[in-house]
Amino acid sequence: MKENGFLSRRDFLKLLTLGNAISIPLEAEAHIYPIIKRIRYSSTSERTRIVFDCSGKVEKNWIKTHLRGNVLWITVRNTRTNYMKRKLKSNLVKEVKVYPINRRLVRIKVTMKEPHKFKIFALKAHCGRPFRLVVDVFPDFLTTSCPVKHYPKRIVVIDPGHGGKDPGAIWPIHSSHPIIKEKNITLAISLRVRRILKQYPNIKVVMTRTRDVYVPLLKRAEIAAKACADAFVSIHADSMPKYPNWNGVTVFKASPRLFAKAESMAKVVAKKVKLCNDVMCWSISPLLLNMSTTVTFVESSRLAESIVNSLKAHVNDDLVNGIRDMHRNIVVLKTPGRPAVLIETGFITNPLDRKRLVQSWYQEKLARGIAKGIVNYFHSMEKVAYKFSSEVDYTLEDS
Numbered sequence: 001m002k003e004n005g006f007l008s009r010r011d012f013l014k015l016l017t018l019g020n021a022i023s024i025p026l027e028a029e030a031h032i033y034p035i036i037k038r039i040r041y042s043s044t045s046e047r048t049r050i051v052f053d054c055s056g057k058v059e060k061n062w063i064k065t066h067l068r069g070n071v072l073w074i075t076v077r078n079t080r081t082n083y084m085k086r087k088l089k090s091n092l093v094k095e096v097k098v099y100p101i102n103r104r105l106v107r108i109k110v111t112m113k114e115p116h117k118f119k120i121f122a123l124k125a126h127c128g129r130p131f132r133l134v135v136d137v138f139p140d141f142l143t144t145s146c147p148v149k150h151y152p153k154r155i156v157v158i159d160p161g162h163g164g165k166d167p168g169a170i171w172p173i174h175s176s177h178p179i180i181k182e183k184n185i186t187l188a189i190s191l192r193v194r195r196i197l198k199q200y201p202n203i204k205v206v207m208t209r210t211r212d213v214y215v216p217l218l219k220r221a222e223i224a225a226k227a228c229a230d231a232f233v234s235i236h237a238d239s240m241p242k243y244p245n246w247n248g249v250t251v252f253k254a255s256p257r258l259f260a261k262a263e264s265m266a267k268v269v270a271k272k273v274k275l276c277n278d279v280m281c282w283s284i285s286p287l288l289l290n291m292s293t294t295v296t297f298v299e300s301s302r303l304a305e306s307i308v309n310s311l312k313a314h315v316n317d318d319l320v321n322g323i324r325d326m327h328r329n330i331v332v333l334k335t336p337g338r339p340a341v342l343i344e345t346g347f348i349t350n351p352l353d354r355k356r357l358v359q360s361w362y363q364e365k366l367a368r369g370i371a372k373g374i375v376n377y378f379h380s381m382e383k384v385a386y387k388f389s390s391e392v393d394y395t396l397e398d399s
Contacts, residue, residue, distance in 0.1 A: 038052070054130060055130065063077075168236070192368075250321040
């Protein structure tokens with residue numbers, strides 16, 4: 001209450017106490033929650049490092065990441081910032097944006113040129129340097145160099161589609177407890193293919209998974225690259241609810257358009273990539289890139305043709321639809337220098353296919369058709385390699 005236009009002593013003390021009660025949490029909040037103050041970066045052919053300078057420590061459990069396509073989202077709790085944007089002169093990352101969501105939440109958007117591997121860690125405040133949140137972005141699976149093969153052993157990567165938290169196509173559709181899951185069918189067929197191929201001493205089989213686990217697409221491609229695989233075969237089962245009459249086995253290879261996209265991706269890491277045949281390795285330059293993608297497209301077509309012909313011999317001819325171009329942006333199909341196919345073994349949405357796909361005898365027929373197709377493809381490679389090697393030897397002697 002005012003007395004003669006002035007606050008009474010009691011009201012003044014109340015207001016002073018209330019003001020202190022309000023100011024203490026705000027000061028505490030300013031002290032507790034760190035602030036992201038600046039974006040810095042450095043870029044080399046091996047990585048792009050993005051550094052966020054902070055006014056205080058950011059705990060590990062405050063950070064969550066989500067990679068969606070070529071965009072890495074980083075959510076940081078208990079942290080504050082102002083809106084910031086930084087364009088990067090980098091082969092891997094286009095730009096970085098920092099968004100203040102509220103007084104205790106920050107969202108960081110890292111836009112890459114292609115999906116790449118990344119690592120997030122922190123550097124403690126030291127010698128006048130602030131606490132730093134660091135994001136390293138690396139060239140993806142293409143940065144693998146393979147040695148020259150002086151032996152006839154061939155390496156094939158068998159990739160059972162889906163797995164773990166990703167069941168793939170299911171039946172009944174939209175069921176919370178499906179009876180049939182694509183991931184189980186693909187694993188069963190793939191393990192049978194491995195068992196058959198193990199009978200051939202000149203073939204080594206590498207699996208992207210041997211049990212019910214989730215393996216990201218980039219990891220699958222990385223497994224093939226590290227194995228220096230001569231072929232990559234991904235096994236799936238299809239689903240077309242709107243077309244229940246569609247059935248049969250289809251072998252997909254990357255479309256020419258998809259390989260055109262692969263060229264732009266490969267240029268990013270051109271200095272680090274090596275292509276090999278049975279005689280020599282050479283670094284892939286932008287000039288050789290067109291040749292490598294063309295060769296890969298041709299070899300993928302040959303691999304697909306070999307598998308289709310073999311499937312027709314092991315499965316009813318009417319059930320083999322043949323070869324199709326894959327137009328979707330499937331990472332594992334578009335690696336220059338590595339022939340790759342994706343096999344849809346049937347349609348879970350088709351009653352007859354569905355009944356066959358879960359039967360051991362039919363899985364065995366499919367596996368034998370796929371395995372024999374791979375063997376035949378490798379056999380054709382041996383003929384080409386022997387001819388090429390003989391020509392090189394002759395040229396050396398003649399000189």
